[in-house]
Each structure stands twice: as structure tokens, then as C-alpha cells.
Amino acid sequence: MTENGNDKQRRILVTGAGGFIGHHLVSALKRRGWWVRGVDLKRPEFSSSEADEFEILDLRRWDACLQATRNVDEVYALAADMGGMGFISFNHSQILHNNLLINIHTLDAARLNGVRRYLYTSSACVYPEYLQNTTEVVPLKEADAYPAQPQDAYGWEKLISEQLCGHYRDDYNMLTHVVRFHNIFGELGTWWGGREKAPAALCRKVAVAKLTGTHEIEIWGDGEQTRSFCHVDDCVEGMIALQASEFTKPINLGQDRMVSINELAHLVASIAGIEVSLRHVPGPQGVRGRNSDNTLIEQVLGWRFRVSLEEGLARTYRWIEEQVAHALRCSPQPQELARQFASSRVVSMNERTPH
Numbered sequence: 001m002t003e004n005g006n007d008k009q010r011r012i013l014v015t016g017a018g019g020f021i022g023h024h025l026v027s028a029l030k031r032r033g034w035w036v037r038g039v040d041l042k043r044p045e046f047s048s049s050e051a052d053e054f055e056i057l058d059l060r061r062w063d064a065c066l067q068a069t070r071n072v073d074e075v076y077a078l079a080a081d082m083g084g085m086g087f088i089s090f091n092h093s094q095i096l097h098n099n100l101l102i103n104i105h106t107l108d109a110a111r112l113n114g115v116r117r118y119l120y121t122s123s124a125c126v127y128p129e130y131l132q133n134t135t136e137v138v139p140l141k142e143a144d145a146y147p148a149q150p151q152d153a154y155g156w157e158k159l160i161s162e163q164l165c166g167h168y169r170d171d172y173n174m175l176t177h178v179v180r181f182h183n184i185f186g187e188l189g190t191w192w193g194g195r196e197k198a199p200a201a202l203c204r205k206v207a208v209a210k211l212t213g214t215h216e217i218e219i220w221g222d223g224e225q226t227r228s229f230c231h232v233d234d235c236v237e238g239m240i241a242l243q244a245s246e247f248t249k250p251i252n253l254g255q256d257r258m259v260s261i262n263e264l265a266h267l268v269a270s271i272a273g274i275e276v277s278l279r280h281v282p283g284p285q286g287v288r289g290r291n292s293d294n295t296l297i298e299q300v301l302g303w304r305f306r307v308s309l310e311e312g313l314a315r316t317y318r319w320i321e322e323q324v325a326h327a328l329r330c331s332p333q334p335q336e337l338a339r340q341f342a343s344s345r346v347v348s349m350n351e352r353t354p355h
Helices: 020-031 062-068 092-112 152-172 198-212 232-244 261-272 295-301 309-330 334-342
Strands: 011-015 035-040 053-056 074-077 117-123 175-181 216-220 226-228 251-253 258-260 277-281
Touching: 011 020, 020 035, 020 232, 062 092, 074 092, 074 232, 092 117, 092 152, 117 152, 117 232, 152 175, 175 232, 198 216, 198 261, 198 309, 198 334, 216 261, 226 261, 232 251, 232 295, 251 295, 258 261, 261 309, 309 334
Parallel strands: 011 035, 011 074, 035 053, 074 117, 117 175, 175 251, 216 277
Antiparallel strands: 226 258
């Protein structure tokens, strides 16, 4: 393989390849003509993987990580036990335990197996809560992560793993990259079950409202909490560009357009062609506001998102409406299933396995 990583014969491992972003990443890498191994606890849920090899492995185990990282040049480390606010707010010990095992074992196995490039997928959850306590927040720069006060155990785990990647780069001359995702969404992602994130949950609720004629949806809290949302296609392109670069510091990847959850709900309803009323219910909300400062990624990689929020939501909504409609058609109790789909639920520890 050439030093700059442009050889089309390079061999790549994607961990978490059965999950949402990992599945899209595998497809994008294959479109470039590269050999790809996917690893996860499960296969992709909504379409088959394009990986040359797909292995079912538990990356909390050291032997599984050695097996996964054999004979590859690059690793995209996406495997994690994670979900939306309804999951990460109530499963701190499980998340910290599982993800630390996954990341420590995968990184060290990659070192022993001679991996040249390693990309770790971190999160905007590493940023301090004290910078995110109002809805009109200043966009977060990479340097804002310190002094540290991450949100929840999920944020602490990500920050610790970022540090580990930096030390492996310094101590073992292993080229490591760290990307901090800001709310990635899109088609073929989890939309039901407790681990789904806000855009998918809202698309599901609006689809139920449209299909049943009951135009009221639930929103956790007052709905004024703000976020930016980035479509998965832009996310994947940014990851591939970062992996090919020599840049080694943590870098944001996200949109920089901030909207409230209430605004997001009405955007989805507009795409569906209906009007909805919002019923605000108790539930985890996370930080009050968060937005991505993309100055660094634009300067270093020339990357900027191309999929607008409206376009990304339209694509995501159409796909989720099809999933909801199919599930209701096939259910022996469609009214009960519609009621479940319309609800906001919190997923408890061990309800699903990590991926």
C-alpha cells in the first residue's frame, strides 16, 4: 500500500458494520473499489452488507479483536454500545464498561497486527455541559473539550478513548484520527425500539400520525432544546477524507444549522404533508443546546456538508414511513402497534446487545 493510502488495493476493517453509519460506510468504501471486512454482533438490519467479509464478533473480547484486525491496512472503529438520549441517559455503567472494552481491545489489536491508519469515531457528547446550558449556544470548537465535563458516561468514554488514540500515536507511531460526530441521521437507521435518535423517532411518530389520522405527537421536555443534524452521506464522505489525511487532532463533523426539537418535528410534518400538534411529556433532553463549529474541518479537509436538513429529512422520512406502513399492514394488532410506535420510551439496561 502506498504511504498516502491511495492504493485501491488497500484492505479495510469497519467495526460496527452492522449499525447505521458503519453500514453506509462499508457501501461507500466498496464503491471506491477497496476490500472491506465488516465486523459486528449483528448483520445490518434493513439491507445486506456489501462487505467482502462480514464476521459476527463480540469486540469486548480480546481474541475477537485480534481476529477482526488481522491482515488489514486501515481500521474505521465505529463499534459502540449506544443510542439516543433515551438510552444513554439510563445505561451509564453498561455504556462505559462495554465501550471501553471495545475501544481498548480494538486499538491494541490493531497495533499488534500492524494497522497503519486508525479512525476512531467520537461524539459531540465529549463537550462540557457548562458550555451547553442555553438554547442559543456558541458553536463548539474542538478546543472547547477541555477543561472536561462531558455529558453522561457516554461522553466520558469517548473522551478517554480519544486520549488513548493520541497516546498510541505518540508511543507506537500509529497514525490515528479522531472524528467527533454531531447528530448523524438518515435512512437505514434504527427507528424504533428505544435506541433511535431524535430525527428517526420524530419521523416514526409523524408517519404514525399521518397513517392513522391522529395528528398529535409526543416530545420530551418543552422541545426547545437545540441541536444540529448531519445526514449520513455527508458523514461518510468526511470520515473517508479524514482517514486519507495526515491530520491527527480531534475534529468536528456535523452541520452548523441549529434547530429546536419542536422545529424539527414541524419540519418532518411538513415533509409528510400534514400538520401536527405537539404534546410535551417528561423525558431525558440532554444538554440544552449544541451546535458544531466546522471551521477546522473546512480548513483541513475542504469538507462541507452538501445534504440540506430538509433534503436529508425528506429522504429519511420517506424510508421510515415505508417501514411503519409495512409493519402496520403485517401486524395482527395494528392499532396496538400504532400506539406503541407513537409513544416515547426509554430503553433499559440489557434490553438490546451492543453493536
